[in-house]
Amino acid sequence: MTGVRLYDSATRTVRPFEPLVAGRVGIxxxxxxxxxxxxxxxxxxxxxxxxxxxxxxxxxYKVTQVMNITDVGHLFDDADQGTDKMEQAAxxxxxxxxxxxxxxxxxxxxxxxxxxxxxxHVMPYATEHVPEMIEAxxxxxxxxxxxxxxxxxxxxxxxxxxxGARLNPxxxxxxxxxxxxxxxNDAKRHPYDFALWRAAKPGDLQQWDSPWGRGNPGWHIxxxxxxxxxxxxxFDLHSGGEDHLFPHHECEIxxxxxxTGKLFVRNWMHTYFLSVDGGAMHKSKGNxxxxxDFAAHGCEPLAFRMLALGVGxxxxxxxxxxxxxxxxxxxxxxxxAIGGAWQRLQGSTGAVDPADPVKAxxxxxxxxxxxxxxxxxxAEAALDLVNGSDGALRxxxxxxxxxxxxxxxxxxxxxxxxxxxxxxxxxxxxxxxAAARAAKDxxxxxxxxxxxxxKGILVKDTSEGQRWERVSRVSEGEPA
RNA sequence: GGCGACGUAGCCAAGUGGUAAGGCAGAGGUCUGCAAAACCUUCAUCGCGGGUUCGAUUCCCGCCGUCGCCUCCA
Numbered sequence: 094m095t096g097v098r099l100y101d102s103a104t105r106t107v108r109p110f111e112p113l114v115a116g117r118v119g120i121x122x123x124x125x126x127x128x129x130x131x132x133x134x135x136x137x138x139x140x141x142x143x144x145x146x147x148x149x150x151x152x153x154y155k156v157t158q159v160m161n162i163t164d165v166g167h168l169f170d171d172a173d174q175g176t177d178k179m180e181q182a183a184x185x186x187x188x189x190x191x192x193x194x195x196x197x198x199x200x201x202x203x204x205x206x207x208x209x210x211x212x213x214h215v216m217p218y219a220t221e222h223v224p225e226m227i228e229a230x231x232x233x234x235x236x237x238x239x240x241x242x243x244x245x246x247x248x249x250x251x252x253x254x255x256x257g258a259r260l261n262p263x264x265x266x267x268x269x270x271x272x273x274x275x276x277x278n279d280a281k282r283h284p285y286d287f288a289l290w291r292a293a294k295p296g297d298l299q300q301w302d303s304p305w306g307r308g309n310p311g312w313h314i315x316x317x318x319x320x321x322x323x324x325x326x327x328f329d330l331h332s333g334g335e336d337h338l339f340p341h342h343e344c345e346i347x348x349x350x351x352x353t354g355k356l357f358v359r360n361w362m363h364t365y366f367l368s369v370d371g372g373a374m375h376k377s378k379g380n381x382x383x384x385x386d387f388a389a390h391g392c393e394p395l396a397f398r399m400l401a402l403g404v405g406x407x408x409x410x411x412x413x414x415x416x417x418x419x420x421x422x423x424x425x426x427x428x429x430a431i432g433g434a435w436q437r438l439q440g441s442t443g444a445v446d447p448a449d450p451v452k453a454x455x456x457x458x459x460x461x462x463x464x465x466x467x468x469x470x471x472a473e474a475a476l477d478l479v480n481g482s483d484g485a486l487r488x489x490x491x492x493x494x495x496x497x498x499x500x501x502x503x504x505x506x507x508x509x510x511x512x513x514x515x516x517x518x519x520x521x522x523x524x525x526x527a528a529a530r531a532a533k534d535x536x537x538x539x540x541x542x543x544x545x546x547x548k549g550i551l552v553k554d555t556s557e558g559q560r561w562e563r564v565s566r567v568s569e570g571e572p573a
Numbered sequence: 574g575g576c577g578a579c580g581u582a583g584c585c586a587a588g589u590g591g592u593a594a595g596g597c598a599g600a601g602g603u604c605u606g607c608a609a610a611a612c613c614u615u616c617a618u619c620g621c622g623g624g625u626u627c628g629a630u631u632c633c634c635g636c637c638g639u640c641g642c643c644u645c646c647a
Contacts, residue, residue: 122647123647131647135647136647262576265577265642265643287644312644333647334646334647335641335647337642337646339643340642340643340645341644341645341646344644364647365579368639372639373639373641399596400585403586403596404587405586408587409641410586411584416585419597422596422597423596426596426597430610464588466585466588469595469596470587470596471595472595473595473596480610480611530606533606535606538606539606539608542607552608552609554605554606554609554610555610556604
């Protein structure tokens, strides 16, 4: 089993990963709130989480990856708040929250599949864990960490020393308080006490019975409850976006550890936001892009995965259409080389030597805090072998690339296999063209090449005969 | 205002106290009936100004710029 080094947001250092249970790793990824389509920034984060999970598996760990679906808004019908996501969506679309959640969850999962993001092993829904959340709130009240108030139940942060300072710089929380301009909610004892349970308000579409009357759960409690339910009270790795550093994950830590008296999470991981054209995505700027927008720019979803792999997750990727198109070209080049080699080798690559230096360099890169850009550079080294004229090296390079793709997830083997799946007509045209070339009938040969091109098959002549590949130029598009 | 992150070639980006991976684009060349590939060569002194050091892109300070968080957003 290969060791993995990773950055931990709590200690702010890169250190060797040490699993709670030898050979296993439990991961909880904060999932999306499904009130609208997930944009590329959201999806980018799940590509990163996917690479993390694949890396551990590549290294021989038995992984349990849990990702929640937040299908409750924890929101109340209060026009002043203006942040009533699930409610707003329900009203906007004239559907109930369950239908909204279903629609956007399905779309999210479909986008993930297009990006070769593997399904998590467990995918709990918040609405199916409300009883457990209520139990957790009762426990916190019983232990003196929470108190019922007029409009809900709040966590008392003064009962958890160090609140807000696990993932954030020491002292920063005090500064936040000083700078806070938030009007104090009279129901709360402390401005930063956070809701565990909210009393229902008139018009709430999502509400449940509880010991504190009808209402809905606070945002943070669902992640504590669901992560501990499926991974245990202490688990290995918890990931989220950089925006979760405060308050979400600090709240999770406080309520979880207050309830169990145990360390909640051993490693915290946060993905930085991607920017678009050098700045933030904003609806007002019209640059909140979806996977379904790629086709219009001649790109496939997997080009976005290639682009994402080209950046470290702790630096922010700057997304531009040009960058995506560059990634598409890179992906096309890989496929072209791999498809050609696959045809020459007739589908046999042999096994990968576990001690292969290129593979070793790749493993070294990917296990160094998931350094995908460096890993890609090693894949390019393997690609050089594939492009060479030596048949043995070609087989070796191909085998290495397929091995690497267990982590990269670019579907390289599938694209290679697709090149040899020809229809009878295509096959006949290729055979006829080979005959024409042998007879030096170039006019006929060129005409046949044009015909094949029209069928999406690019033919190339090499010293070893014709090679061909499917041109994946996206034209069919993918409706939103 | 407070706290934090980032600023590397035309573009996307690795990285290190000792003169900077990889990809895309560009330029020149080889090969080729043509085309497409492939191959070879070529393309940066690391935001600005100081400081520490024998030596800094890499450490420290200041400035400028971008981004994030400061109650429900990946």
